[in-house]
Amino acid sequence: MPVHQSIYDGPPRNYGGNKTVKKWIVIHNTSNDAPAVNEASYAKRRTDSVSSHYYVDDDRIIQSLNTDYRAFHVGSSTGNSGGISYEVTGTNGKSRAWWLSNVRWDLLSAQVRKDCAAHGITPRLLSVQDIKDGKTGIMTHDQARRAWGGTDHTDPGPNFPLDHLLALVKGGETEDDMALSDKVDYTAWYREKYGKASGTVEDTLAGLIAYGRNASDNSARLVKLQEAVLAKVAGADTKAILDAVNKRAAEDAARDAALLAELRGLANGGATADQIVDKLAERLGAGE
Known part of the structure; x- marks a missing residue:
């Protein structure tokens, strides 16, 4: 379902009211350390025509917009129409270790999995060429920029652990998981x-x-x-x-x-x- 009432707090002030076919999960960062609740609240009153479907921090995930509708998040009509936007609290300069410790990965990955299932999106990481070829999957704002232009944003930054996210979405074991037979500190x-x-x-x-x-x-x-x-x-x-x-x-x-x-x-x-x-x-x- 496109609206998940248990996490919904929307809609934002700016969005496209016509339903569009979704092909991509697009990962952004918020370029600040404000909590998700602040970002979702700000989305209701911001005047720069920017919006997102979700906001995620180290404690919760908030849905700001029905995923059937178009958020204004990548600077191109193609990306805005076909992308489901996830804004994760943080900045481009964060380290991989910081990201791993400061995101509710369980909530983020579970929601991405639900959206992939609901919209027929293949849970895989895309290259810029894959995006240009119209393949469905998971991308970053920076990749959207390189594929379609319309923006100079390079988020979520070079250290954002997309591999970790994908492993969780697909239900695989990550470097942070622990087999029952492992030794434990x-x-x-x-x-x-x-x-x-x-x-x-x-x-x-x-x-x-x-x-x-x-x-x-x-x-x-x-x-x-x-x-x-x-x-x-x-x-x-x-x-x-x-x-x-x-x-x-x-x-x-x-x-x-x-x-x-x-x-x-x-x-x-x-x-x-x-x-x-x-x-x-x-x-x-x-x-x-």
Whole structure:
């Protein structure tokens, strides 16, 4: 659907009211660090005939315009008519690391995926020649400039991680994803993911324990599963195998409950957050 009510805050002051066929996702940056809500609000009153379908920052995504309609965002009639515009908060000089840490990639990629599906856009990165040839896909404002002219803008800049965006849109694993069998720096992971988390400490720790268990125990559990399967094939008693599996599951539950109780005791005893996290990392890293 062209309007997503849960994120919609529009329309902007300037846009084309006739519906047009969309062929491209066009990535821009806002040339500032203002939050998306400010950009969407400004779009309702700006007088320079500029608009966008979406605004994205490090916290949220806002839809400013029905994607069936034409936003004024690339300086050419072809691009404005056929492009769905995403303005991401930031400037051309930002580093790749900055972009990776300051965009709600999950929301951005999910919305791009929805728009590709709704408008028949192929989720792929385009070259300037691809754009000139009329191929459908994902491009930048700078590529639109080089393909059609009408603007001197070169956003979103050379370090914007389009490859990262595409991988997320297509559902692939990126450099920031983590296989369950990978080793985890639990202390760093906790501070990164839960440093600003809401909710109770107990819920946060319980979630982290579950994540850590999955990561550190996955390989060992696969081995045990293989052993059980092989034993069954060799004619082992099925009931014995099921009993062993149930016993291991009960042991895991008891172990996690004991760890949570230990951490709760540390907290009640006046331990600092860093001390609690370090203890958690020690216990999980030791595979207990």
